[in-house]
Amino acid sequence: MGLRAQVRTRDGWAVQHAVVTVTDMTGTQVLRAAADEDGTVRTDGSLAAGAYTVIVTAVGYAPAASTALVTASGRIEGGQIVLARQGGVELPPPGVWSLDPAHSSVGAVAQHLGISSVHGRFTDFSGRIDIAEDVSRSRVDAVIRAAGIDTGNAMRDKHLRSADFLDVDRYPEISYSSTALVPAGPDRWTVHGELTMHGVSRPVALDLSYLGTGPDPWGGVRAAFHATAELRRDDFAMNYNQVVQAGISAIGTTLRVELDVQAVQGDVPAMQ
Incomplete structure (x- = not known):
């Protein structure tokens, strides 16, 4: 041989x-x-x-x-x-990876009264990652049910679901579809894509870190990621902005989005 x-x-x-x-x-x-x-x-x-x-x-x-x-x-x-990987960064092996909602979180942080932060999360979402042989051609697609917002306060959550903010009766879904994947450093990528929320679509970049891949206890293979992004509410026509005193807004205009994602190798049907 x-x-x-x-x-x-x-x-x-x-x-x-x-x-x-x-x-x-x-x-x-x-x-x-x-x-x-x-x-x-x-x-x-x-x-x-x-x-x-x-x-x-x-x-x-x-x-x-x-x-x-x-x-x-x-x-x-x-x-x-x-x-x-070219550029010194790695991603999981090529193929389909399905987001596992039970072991993932989609969170957002907003400033409150100019002195503290309100943390919220979405409880109902699904997604898919397609890793291509040419990694730059990989794709990320995700859908979030807007009514699943949870900040730990029922009155506040009801207000966030209303027409002042997410208007979930008219716009029940928030969606994200990537358009490009660019290396940004060791084990880091910039995901360029389009976020549609409250009936408005805007380009949004995710700062993505790949945390590794390994077997799970159920015989599958999992990959873990962490991603962050910053959004402005007024970019998505959510302009409610009660001023409580001296120009201080009740809720900040900027949201910091934090994603902790586990994806399972293979095309796994979304959980109902």
Whole structure:
């Protein structure tokens, strides 16, 4: 066997579309092979004894190169070759990931009376993440039921559901669809997308951190993310702004959105 190797990400996932090229010391290509669905590369035949350069490439990943010394066995045992995402950042392996509402939270924080903060959350939402082979083409889509707002105060929640704010009878859903995904640093991304709320659509960028991937107790695989964004209420035609004294508003005009998300690998039906 001329070459055997496994191509993986830092998290240990197979890079199914990797290509391994072997050249001799003159730069002449002597072997080229693609990884299978398990990220494994195998070739038949044997190589002449000597030194070779092994180059591994894959779309969306930084290429890796190493030197291999072939002895009388005539083969290269490449072992596990780890590829890093282009730009030094990682995401879960390509495919569909379904948001798990039971282990995720969608929260918002607004200033109250200019001296403290009111924390709220939405209790009813669903979403899907599509990780593409070319990570920049990945997508995020989510829907939030506006009536699910919960700030821990029934009177305040009723007001937030009214026409002064979310107007949930006319606009029952808040939706977000991404348009681009751009690396912003190690394990960080900027998600550009469009948020539709209160009947108004505006571009909104999410500052996204990827926290890692691993198995869960139910036999599935999960990925975790944290994201933040800042919104202005008046951008979405929510202009209610009671002034209580000396120009101080009861509720601030800026909202800080905080998302803690677990996504399950696969197209999992939304919970009813």
